[in-house]
Structures are given as C-alpha cells and as structure tokens.
Amino acid sequence: MDEALPKQPVFRFAPSPNGQLHLGHALSAILNFDMARQENGRFLLRIEDIDITRCTPEYEAGIVEDLGWLGLTWESPVRRQSEHFNLYREALGALIDRGLVYPSFLTRGEIKARVTAFEAEGAAWPRDPDGAPIYPGEERSLLPMGRQQMLASGKPHAWRLDMAKAVVQVMEPLTWREMGGGPQGETGMITADPARWGDIILSRSDAPSSYHLAVTLDDAEQAVTHIVRGQDLFHATSVHRLLQHLLGLPEPLYHHHRLIPGEDGRKLSKSNRDTGIAAFREAGKTPADIRAMIGL
Template sequence: MTAPVFRFAPSPNGELHLGHALSALTNQDMAARVGGRLLLRIEDIDVTRCTPEFEAAIRSDLAWLGIAFEEPVRRQSEHFALYEQALEQLKADELVYPAFMSRGDIRAAIIAHEASGQSWPRDPDGAPLYPGADKHLSARERRRRIDAGTPFAWRLDTAQALSRLQAPLSWREWTSEDMATTTEIAADPRQWGDVVIARREIPTSYHVSVVVDDALQGISHVVRGKDLYFATSLQRLLQQLLGLAQPSYFHHRLVLGPDGRKLSKSQRDTGLAALRQAGETPATVKAMLGF
C-alpha cells in the first residue's frame, strides 16, 4: 500500500513566522500519525520577490525546529515549462482568455456600477471580481492587441469551465488533526470569478502551479491554513479541468497577532529567526503553538 504524502510549501519571499511553524509542525504530526511521507516544496514562481537567501533561511528555521523532509526539494521556478503545458491545455479547451483591462479600467468599471447604488461582487479575499468587459472580444481583436504589445493576463472563463463539468464539485475535508473522520465540502468556484491563471511574463499562477505539483508529487493530503480554505474550490475546478488527481484536505487554525489578524510576512511579523535570537528554543516555540 502506498504511503500517504504530505507537503509543506512556503514561498521564499520573507522569513518564516509562527504561522508557518504551525503549518509545518501540523504536517509533520499528521504525517507521523499515518506513517506518511513529508515533502518540502519551494513555491518561488514570483522570481522578483523570492530569493535564495530566504530559501536558505527557511531550511535553517525548519532544521532548528527539528522538521525533516525528503530530498530533493522541488522548486517551482525550475518547472515553468511544465506549468505552461497546463496553460496550453486550458487554451486549447477554450477555457481561458486574454484579459486586457488595467487596474484603472477595473476601478472605473466598478465605480460606474456602484454609482447606480449596487454593490460590486468580491471574492473571498475581498478583492473585486474581474468585470470581464473584454471577455467576448473576437479572436482577431485579441491577436491585434497582443501583437501591439498591450499588457494582458490569462484569465479563467469560470462560467464556461463550470458548464463542462458532468457533476457537482466537492472535496474531502478532514474534520480534525487526528484524521478520524472526513466531511464532503461543496466547492463553489463562482465566488472567485474569472481569476488570473497566468501572466504574459510568467506562464502560471499560484493556483495552476500548486495543483500541477500536488498531482506530480503524488500529494495525498494537503494540510494548510484556513486562509486557503476557499481557494480549494478554485483548485478543485482546475484539477477537474486538467484531469489531475484530487487529494484530501485539512485546513488548520491560524496564528493571530495581538490585533486579531493572521500573521504576515508583508507586515513584518516576528520571524522564527528573531525568536531564536531572543532566546526561544524549539521546545518553547512548539509550546506556544500547542505542541
């Protein structure tokens, strides 16, 4: 019988903090419960912000916590050609379109809409859904704009994608860390609208690269924070469209700061390295997180 496969997948665009430690330790603990394997994936498709120095710091922090992973470590930046194949499949199936609206165009469309007294729909992260004014451009006009160098991103035609499904989408969610029971969760990709699948300069996005990697690495259990709970709906849709295997999921609690928000690298929340320098030990960090 094949052993379950778990993964911890940080982005090397900042230092790991307590929230990352919780996720890594939860993956380690759940993998140990079922005799599973634990992989480390470096999600570095954002080549402008991700650095080798941050990756080295991640490895150092994880080693300090006593978390061991199988080698070799997968780096997404080394597999852009593979993600582009997935994009080309979606293009061939006519499920994506080049979206030319700039942020200013989007903002103007939303302001005009809300001037009528109607609110504009937003995704689970609070970002406005894409207006899609250019969704029905002719192939000739799309090519003319692309050839002219007009900036664009590839967006998923979510309504068209959902119309191709033969059955409702759902995913299996573990209800607790002891993995005693699961529940079936109905997926709702519509809440994300027409999301960015790739950009002209980067032939992938987080959502595409993560489902491709999970399938290629044989990930059977995706264990991550509740901040990615709603993203599962969209990723289940992509798995179905691309013919990829479906893992099971567990979305663990988040570590919150004093102001009640989740910890964030962009907000420069205290990193594990700083805690180590302040005299904390792996044992005290684990105690802070309930391990």
C-alpha cells in the same frame, strides 16, 4: 496486485521565499511533519518561488535554517517552482486550446477605477471570497481576430479562466473531503463553488503561472495525498478542485487548520513584518517553546 495496495500518504509544506517564516508557518509545517509521521507517510518541502521578483535565495536559506532548527526533516531534492515553468505553460496551453481561457488586458488601476465609479452610484460590485472585485470579463466576447489583434499590440495581459465555460465541464457536483475545518467549522464532504471567484488569473505577463495553477499541478506532480494548510485557503479549494477536474488530476484530502493571529487580531503575515521564527531563536526560545506558543 500492486494497484490494489493503498498509497503511502504524502504531505508537503510549501512556503514562498519572499520573507521570514512566522508562527503561522511553523504551525503549518509542524502539523504536516507530525501527521506524516503518524500516518507513516512522506514529508516534502516545496519552494514556491513563482514570483521571481520577490523571492530570493537568502529567504530560501532562512526557511531551510528555520525548519531544520524546529527539528523537521524532508526528502531531497526540494522541488522549486522556478524550475518547472514549462509544466505550467503546457497546462495553460491545453486550457487555451480548449477555449477555457482568454487574455485579459485591464490593469489593476483600470479595474479599481471601474469598480469605484460603479459603486459611487450606490450599487455593490461583486467580490470573491477574499474580498477582491470580480473581473469584468468583457474580453470573453472578443472574436478570435480581435483577440489576436490585442495580443499582437504587445499590451501586457493576463490569461484568465472563463469560469462560466469551465464549470459547465463539470457534469456532477464538485466536492472535497475536509478533514480539518473551515472558517465556520465546516467538515466532511464540502461542495465546491468555484464560480464565486469569477474569472481567476492563471498566468500573467510577468509570471508563467498563478498560485492556483502552479499549486494544483505541483501537488499532482508530487503525488501529494494530504494537503494541510491554513483556513485562509479554505475557499480557494473550490478553484483547485475545478482545475483538478479540468486537467484530469487526482483529488487529495484536505485539512485546513486554524490561523495564528497577531496582537492586532489579524492573521500573521510576512508583509506586516510580524516576528519571525529566526527572531525567536535569536531571543533564546527553543523548538519546544515554539510548539507551546502555537498550541502544540
């Protein structure tokens, strides 16, 4: 009988503590919180601190202060990615065992040099939806002994998904249900196209997991049913749906919301030092003012 009961909706806001929250974060956090209340669901806060070199306790404390000031409440304990490295390593190991992942050794500089030389001849190097060059993938053809020799050399490497092998594992069209909208207004059932991303990184020498792998596993571990996030991650959903399929994880609903542009027309970014929520608070703005500023 219990299995027939509908699941309680679960929403989450998952910032990285590598800078201050800005208005774009406020929109995403408040939308998740409001939708959870409307659906009689749960609202979770997750700290995505997989990048231990850039994430700091000070920024995490600032996030908690900003969200509390906005009037948001969430369940305890808060999940931190840095406390679940073993989960990511186990999933990566399972994909390695299935022959779906390979070690790659080209540095960013080497990739850039190769792309520059190629495009100097007048041809366009293939790029992913974010505009980054597709990885050459020459290590895919290495024999097991060659891979072991490269790994034994101690050269820094990343583990990449062999996209060609991975997509073959999908026996039927891979889709997701879009409740919000993509950059071109896409809604309804969206056909995923993970191959556009090429051989994505799943783990690096300096981090046990990439964003794609960690966020997919975290959402499943926390039983998240509704993923509400910015349109800048719309196309990345294709990768997440593929990983869900490969790892046998449940499929959530997706809602990609509009982005808040800065004065220069670009989306707000921590790296661009856009005005943070804390600065607005210190300037005398109220939570109601923030809601009005972001169109809520």
